Amino acid sequence: xxxxxxxxxxxxxxxxxxxxxxxxxxxxxxxxxxxxxxxxxxxxxxxxxxxxxxxxxxxxxxxxxxxxxxxxxxxxxxxxxxxxxxxxxxxxxxxxxxxxxxxxxxxxxxxxxxxxxxxxxxxxxxxxxxxxxxxxxxxxxxxxxxxxxxxxxxxxxxxxxxxxxxxxxxxxxxxxxxxxxxxxxxxxxxxxxxxxxxxxxxxxxxxxxxxxxxxxxxxxxxxxxxxxxxxxxxxxxxxxxxxxxxxxxxxxxxxxxxxxxxxxxxxxxxxxxxxxxxxxxxxxxxxxxxxxxxxxxxxxxxxxxxxxxxxxxxxxxxxxxxxxxxxxxxxxxxxxxxxxxxxxxxxxxxxxxxxxxxxxxxxxxxxxxxxxxxxxxxxxxxxxxxxxxxxxxxxxxxxxxxxxxxxxxxxxxxxxxxxxxxxxxxxxxxxxxxxxxxxxxxxxxxxxxxxxxxxxxxxxxxxxxxxx
Numbered sequence: 469x470x471x472x473x474x475x476x477x478x479x480x481x482x483x484x485x486x487x488x489x490x491x492x493x494x495x496x497x498x499x500x501x502x503x504x505x506x507x508x509x510x511x512x513x514x515x516x517x518x519x520x521x522x523x524x525x526x527x528x529x530x531x532x533x534x535x536x537x538x539x540x541x542x543x544x545x546x547x548x549x550x551x552x553x554x555x556x557x558x559x560x561x562x563x564x565x566x567x568x569x570x571x572x573x574x575x576x577x578x579x580x581x582x583x584x585x586x587x588x589x590x591x592x593x594x595x596x597x598x599x600x601x602x603x604x605x606x607x608x609x610x611x612x613x614x615x616x617x618x619x620x621x622x623x624x625x626x627x628x629x630x631x632x633x634x635x636x637x638x639x640x641x642x643x644x645x646x647x648x649x650x651x652x653x654x655x656x657x658x659x660x661x662x663x664x665x666x667x668x669x670x671x672x673x674x675x676x677x678x679x680x681x682x683x684x685x686x687x688x689x690x691x692x693x694x695x696x697x698x699x700x701x702x703x704x705x706x707x708x709x710x711x712x713x714x715x716x717x718x719x720x721x722x723x724x725x726x727x728x729x730x731x732x733x734x735x736x737x738x739x740x741x742x743x744x745x746x747x748x749x750x751x752x753x754x755x756x757x758x759x760x761x762x763x764x765x766x767x768x769x770x771x772x773x774x775x776x777x778x779x780x781x782x783x784x785x786x787x788x789x790x791x792x793x794x795x796x797x798x799x800x801x802x803x804x805x806x807x808x809x810x811x812x813x814x815x816x817x818x819x820x821x822x823x824x825x826x827x828x829x830x831x832x833x834x835x836x837x838x839x840x841x842x843x844x845x846x847x848x849x850x851x852x853x854x855x856x857x858x859x860x861x862x863x864x865x866x867x868x869x870x871x872x873x874x875x876x877x878x879x880x881x882x883x884x885x886x887x888x889x890x891x892x893x894x895x896x897x898x899x900x901x902x903x904x905x906x907x908x909x910x911x912x913x914x915x916x917x918x919x920x921x922x923x924x925x926x927x928x929x930x931x932x933x934x935x936x
Contacts, residue, residue: 473605477612478704479767481625482697484615487771489622491688491697494704496560496626498684500567503547504579505677507539507571510670511662512583513800519586529586530653532662536580537654540571566626573633575601581633584640587648594715596643600636608632672796675812679819679842683835686823691831699832701764701772702779709752709786713745713793720794738798740908745790746868747907753783754875755894758883766887778836785840788847795850807853811846818842867905874901 482490515532519525544565551561575581575597585597611628618624644650663670684703688696720741756763760776768775796808819842826834854860878897882890902908 473602473609474708475705477605477609480609480612481615482701482704482772483769484612485621485625487697488693489697491693491695491700493563493622493625494684494700495688495693495696496563497567498681500564500570501681502674502677502685503543503568504571505670505673506543507536507579508670508673509535509539509663510666510673511535512586513797514662514665515583516586516589517800526587526648526650527655527657528662529583529650530655531657531659532583533580533652534654534656535659535662536583537572538656540568540580543571544568563623563626566630569630570633573630573637575604575633575636581637581640584637584644587644587650591648593647594719596647597640600639600643603639604633604636607635672808672812675809675816679812679815679839682816682820683823683827683838686827687832687835690827695831698772698774699778699835701768701775702782702832702836705756705767705775705779706782706786709749710793712748713790716741716745717794717797720797738794741794742791743868743908745794746787747902749786749790750872750875751898753780753786754879755891755898756780756783758879759887759890762887774832778832781833781836781840785843788843792843792846792850795854799853802857804853804857811849811853814849815842815846818845867907871901871905871907874905 481493485493511532515529518528547564547568548561551564556564570576571579573581575585581597585594588594588596608628611632612625614628615621615625641652684696684700687699720737757780760780761773764772764776764779792811796811799807819838822838822841823835826838828834830837875898878901879894882893882897885893
């Protein structure tokens with residue numbers, strides 16, 4: 469629901485602002501996204517890991533929160549001292565400072581709000597932060613509707629984008645106290661240890677954000693706000709998909725840590741998750757690609773027609789990024805987060821090199837291709853790293869390959885229909901092919917329903933409809 473509301477809000481904002489203004493907003497947001505990682509510091513995965521071992525100990529959690537508040541204040545101070553020296557205009561400094569508040573308040577920047585969700589993740593009560601995320605996006609959607617009536621549309625949208633997260637931020641503390649008896653305590657106890665443990669992940673967080681955002685900065689430098697607006701529309705279509713591997717990792721990670729602590733095999737669980745992530749990413753990418761032009765026209769309007777091809781490429785990136793996201797969590801669980809840093813470095817080196825080569829000639833299409841090359845390069849490295857530690861993902865390659873080919877053929881044939889029949893019939897085609905070749909085995913389906921706390925329902929469905 470939060471995903472849907474966010475997409476609707478951003479789509480409407482893109483339409484109301486126009487390509488140029490939407491590109492301007494996206495450029496400033498990209499800068500804030502990169503700088504926000506100096507507040508992130510890669511702390512959350514370490515807190516998540518330690519919390520999974522001891523759910524009652526909130527001391528490290530409070531220390532992590534305090535540390536991020538301190539880092540946030542340092543960032544604000546340094547930016548405002550340096551920005552005038554870098555020839556930032558008054559308007560750019562104002563917009564950047566407003567968007568800096570999202571580092572504290574918003575789930576989108578994956579900083580303080582993400583850390584506040586950690587106790588809910590560990591205790592499998594993610595419906596609380598997810599509900600608050602829905603509230604954030606509902607407020608944003610309502611505020612976006614007033615853009616046509618404002619004089620300075622960009623400034624108003626930046627304020628709306630920031631302020632809409634404030635109620636959810638306040639309510640996060642309320643529910644932490646109500647459900648876990650937690651009250652914030654300003655402390656830096658074990659802060660040095662936390663920084664030391666998080667250092668490889670800090671480097672990875674910086675590198676990952678550069679990988680995700682630097683193409684917008686380079687594109688703006690070479691081509692300007694209009695091209696950024698076209699490319700950002702594609703980014704905004706695919707960015708909300710990040711919650712999918714995040715949600716799955718949130719569900720599986722505590723189980724994974726416990727199994728590793730108890731020295732119980734976890735390969736079957738990991739293989740099931742990898743196959744599920746591939747299934748989701750492939751379906752979304754394929755469904756979009758075969759009707760990309762019509763979908764972009766329907767969603768953003770004719771002004772954004774050029775978005776269709778780069779958007780399709782960005783969707784196919786998700787296959788590699790989904791796998792990498794989960795595999796990096798596995799490495800953290802194994803206390804091998806140094807490899808996360810190496811993975812991030814590979815992404816950035818390949819991405820930067822490809823961006824500087826392709827963007828001057830191919831603009832936003834070059835940026836999309838650069839991201840695809842970098843995503844594939846990190847995927848190859850992760851396969852190598854996992855193999856080194858004895859984990860070789862096994863998801864039934866030939867069956868998955870056959871399923872993928874049949875899906876492409878089926879969706880291609882459906883794409884000859886008008887858009888609405890295509891979208892209506894696609895889920896039936898996907899279900900028919902997936903169940904027909906039994907892509908998921910019985911044990912995988914049982915684990916899937918168990919993770920959803922619907923084990924009895926799953927068993928009944930499997931037996932009644934012979935799903936595996």
